[in-house]
Amino acid sequence: MQAHSVEEPGSKLKHQMLPKRHTDVLQARPTWANLRPHMSGLIQPTFAAYTLLRLFEACNDRVYLGEMYVRVKRYHDWLAQNRDFDGDGLLTIISPFESGMDWKPSYDLVLGYTERMTPDKLYWNKLFWKGVDVDLCNFLAGYDLKKIRQRARFLVKDVAFNVIYAQDLAAMQTLAQIVGDGDASAYKRRRQQVQQSVMDMMYDEVDAAFYDLHEPGSRRLRTRTPTIFFPLALDSVSDACANAVLQRHFSGYAEFDIPYPLPSVAPDDSSFHPGESPFIWRGPTWAFPNWFLYHAFKRHGFDTQAQYLKNALAAAIKQSGFREYYNPYRGEGYGANDFTWSGLLIDMD
Incomplete structure (x- = not known):
């Protein structure tokens, strides 16, 4: 749909x-x-x-x-x-x-x-x-x-x-x-x-x-x-709050810091399924959160984390083409082929 x-x-x-x-x-x-x-x-x-x-x-x-x-x-x-x-x-x-x-x-x-x-x-x-x-x-x-x-x-x-x-x-x-x-x-x-x-x-x-x-x-x-990070796009969220969220969940060895972020749920959650499934948004990485959060992170000056998201999406596309979603560990593409919104990569500058 x-x-x-x-x-x-x-x-x-x-x-x-x-x-x-x-x-x-x-x-x-x-x-x-x-x-x-x-x-x-x-x-x-x-x-x-x-x-x-x-x-x-x-x-x-x-x-x-x-x-x-x-x-x-x-x-x-x-x-x-x-x-x-x-x-x-x-x-x-x-x-x-x-x-x-x-x-x-x-x-x-x-x-x-x-x-x-x-x-x-x-x-x-x-x-x-x-x-x-x-x-x-x-x-x-x-x-x-x-x-x-x-x-x-x-x-x-x-x-x-x-x-x-x-x-x-x-x-x-x-x-x-x-x-x-x-x-x-x-x-x-x-x-x-x-x-x-x-x-x-x-x-x-x-x-x-x-x-x-x-x-x-x-x-x-x-x-x-990944939506735990989305409010970082708002100008009402302080840098201190944004830093606390990133330090807890993204930086270092936090749950969302994996080879092809961002997985659509934390890997230690019992619902996590990194492969292809009719029940989407329960593990694989999608282009949209990376695009949205790239700009949110940049707003607060977290350029390194923003670039990490961009590089991960670019690597997945290079490996598997423009797919609907990707395996967060291997970058393998799933779902629809030639899926338009993976093209959001060009709007991550």
Whole structure:
């Protein structure tokens, strides 16, 4: 499945899906037209404003900017009105598949998957059906967000999702100023609230890590994935905090310091599976975290660590080509061939 935005009344942006499994129909609203769905009821991490700003900086096309800004603004307003369930600025995802990191091990507890091990087969295991159960519950609720929130089958405030959201709000603030929209200050306030909530609610000082939150109750999901580093992209995170996170989890012989970082979960976690599996994001290295954290590390002056991530991705691509993900020990490529986002390497300068 690929997802770009969201199909919601009034949002005017759509979340495109390319179904691979029969159960993917449960990710769309229950209508006759959606028996063969093209659009789902899910969202994904929003890079819409960031992308529009980068495009404008490259081509300076104000006509295109004006056309697209209205749509992106409407989408951001929809997110703030409909996915900030608790008024803390943080967006809540209602399915593992909204995070972009589908089978992220930190969700195991939320799903009720206590075994934690990563299965080899897609259908014949509890993990798959626990995920399907979430989609089924949302489907039976008609993707009505009020009902979904009340049933609380899967409510997570994901670290990466919200850090990306904060960065997109910063882009929205800049775009609003460029087009002369008076809402620039509103996007600034939203971003500041998100950043404060990330620090106050997600950061564990003892563990020196940022954790996803399970709602209701804002319970920290203490599984170490690369998203424990993602808030280092925020200007609200101090250098001292950033240094504490890196020293604990990345430098020297820490759990993420392996030949082809960053593995999608710490190697000493029971869910870790470094090879190819239908349950992705449970061990192998992906290009996106390396790209994102390259820039986050550079922001705090950790140039050596940033270059390490760039070199690791370059080495994996040189060995195995542009693949979907890589073995974190050997650099062996898995999943799709000629996978576009491994090309993020060219944006790591």
